[in-house]
Amino acid sequence: MTALATLFAAALSCAPASHPIVTEVLYDATGDDTGHEYIELWNPDPATVSLHGLRIEAGDGGGPGRWTLRWTGGPADSLRPRSRFVIGGVNVSPRPDAVVSLELQNGPDAVRLVWPDGATEVVGWGVHDFAEYSCGEPAADVPSGFSLARIPDAAANGSNAADFRAAEPSPGSPNLRAVDAALLKGRSALEPERPEPGSPATLSLSLVNAGYTAWGLDDGALHVTSELLTAPVAIPTPPMAPGETLRVSVPLPALFEGRGALAIRVRLVGDETPGNDHDTLKVRCGPGPLTLTEIQFHPASGEGEWIEVRNRSGVPLALDAFRVGDRSGAAGRVDAGPPLAPESLAVLAQDPAAMLLARPALDPVRVRRVTPWAALNNADDATGVADQVVITESDGVPVERVAYSSAGLAAGVTLELNDGSWRPSAAPGGTPLAPPRVLPPAPGGFRAAPRRVSAAGETVNFAWELPWSNARVTLELYDLEGHRTRRLAGPVDSSARGERPVLLESLAPGIYLAVLRAESDEGSFTRVTPLRVEGGAR
């Protein structure tokens, strides 16, 4: 480098010359930050540098002058030529050179190195109102789970925004390597999530070329090993350009039944960072120990949301070994209590006290609180799914995942697992701690009871029996001359037998015709039954 170039670089640099520089900051780990935060320093010079007296301060961008000391270098702390020094929490892997709880904020905030000779370096992120918290334009805030990394490691472009960007955390390793294949942790998934024993499945994972050289088809391989596989599986890595991220599918042969882990590793010739080459996915093949049997996502009696599960494991189960949630994840812990006997039902509730108040006949031992309760959505999204109920074991192994639709369901009506299909419950408010209600046959395909009701308002129970296993059902009311008076219910999903109580009110006295209209892939079905509404003097 010429003297002029050196001078030019020094003029652009946010870091003081001849001092180690900040190359990586992790301030927002996935989930709880505690013990995961770190700051990585890199010594670009050919001589060892002592860190004795170096102060690392955290800046709170909420106001001016809010710098607090986080770490001070001791006499034994030093940085060898072209090596790295990590100051971070106990959970950082590999273990940091100096273990300290940094408690960095998620932005707009900053870190500052203050050297014994008075030289300083500031790295700020987020949108700042005060210039002291960044060098030039602050770096962009990074998503949770990513680190703020100087890329390349010697970048000196005159501002934090130009030098730093989001990257996969790599404490103790170069931020930009010549050859580096990486697996994004926590992004691997199995499809189907819970395959049937003996059935094939597909593992998908996120593969990153984290180096600055491309690789070809024969340069590497992906390896999957597991106790659920008869033999390890390996496929060649696809060709990838520098910085590219690809979703790669790995076909897996028949899996054994049970729970286990898929150990995934990418092996690339000349890989400089083996620490990011692996990921682990906990999986289950076959049914889990608990079966989801009923979902109440829109309670109408003040009992709060709840789900019902059945112990299908054949042995008593401790329910506190499971987690419950929605499609954003299973984070709810189940209250401890006596083990659930084989084949017994339990209710996992948002508010057990309210549930027992609304249904005092329930066995309180089998009604357990889930904390926190993930509020289940009541309205379908564009894909026709309202939400998912997710149950896992406490270590993350999948147990159940059921997506449901709220279409056609009146408030208070639960969804029940009945003969292997999810159906609206035939009982008002559902059947917690009880099997689905078995409906009696409906002579003629459609009946109403009672058939004479008061105009002041009375509930009529409509029951039907269809010639198919399932259909979409609509109930309508016509007057004697054939004018449609109102829609009573639907369209709703129904199994072969269905029942729906409907409050008939605000009707003028007269003869009415209740009409059941059912549509299925196999045809349509219409049945009519008369009703009489009686009123008082007018």
Add this chain to the structure above:
Amino acid sequence: MSVAQIPVRLALTLMLLFAARPSRAQDFAGAGPRGPGGALELLEHALPAAQSSLTAAAATTRWWGMRELETRALALGAGWRTVLVAAGLSQTGAPELGWTTLALAAGGATRTAGAALRVATRQDRDVPWSATRALAPGMGVDLGAGAWLEPVAGWRVWASAPQVVAYGGTRPLERPLEVGVRAGRGTGGWCTLRAPRAHDDGERSLGVCVAVAPLAAWAEVRDGPLRGAAGVHAGAGPIALGVRVDAHPVLGETVRVELSWSSGRGSGP
């Protein structure tokens, strides 16, 4: 044209039209199209025929193909000069749902105008019928009126409010005020307009009839939902037979059959 210039008969008809409340009736529905007619029309709509004579009619209706929802009606009518009276008895539905109706009607008619009053009382079929109970509390009682006039030869307008006053809870149908106009005495056409009810925006109908004595055939379309009716009428001396079929896209068909006798010339559809 000012209000004072409106013919008195037309003004009376309009007053009746606007004074009438939504009404309910469907016990003596015959098999003919809309408009003034025989004894059944007098009992059902309070619309007297233009000629006075002795009449008798029997009708049966199977609503939407349901055996448990049938109406059977018998009516007798008599007239002297311009005065007409009629009495009828009908029974509707299975005992669990149905009722028995006794109705009386009286009115007057000339060749160009007519008006009548009707009264009907209903009693549930699941209690023994008794004439003494006909006006007892809890029975359904209707009082209605209707009128028609022929302002121009061959054009007839009418208004019918069969249940201007009603009390008791036994009623087959809520049926509001209906007005109609018909062109032609045999072959011709008509349209009707019925006032809205709580659950609809009224009803409109349009019909046409082709008559080649002694036969007549007619058809009618109605909205809400769109549906149709068709009928035939055949006369042989004092005896006439009419059949009417109403078709509905969801409920199926309602079939009505009417057999009538008249000492004078039959009014026809």
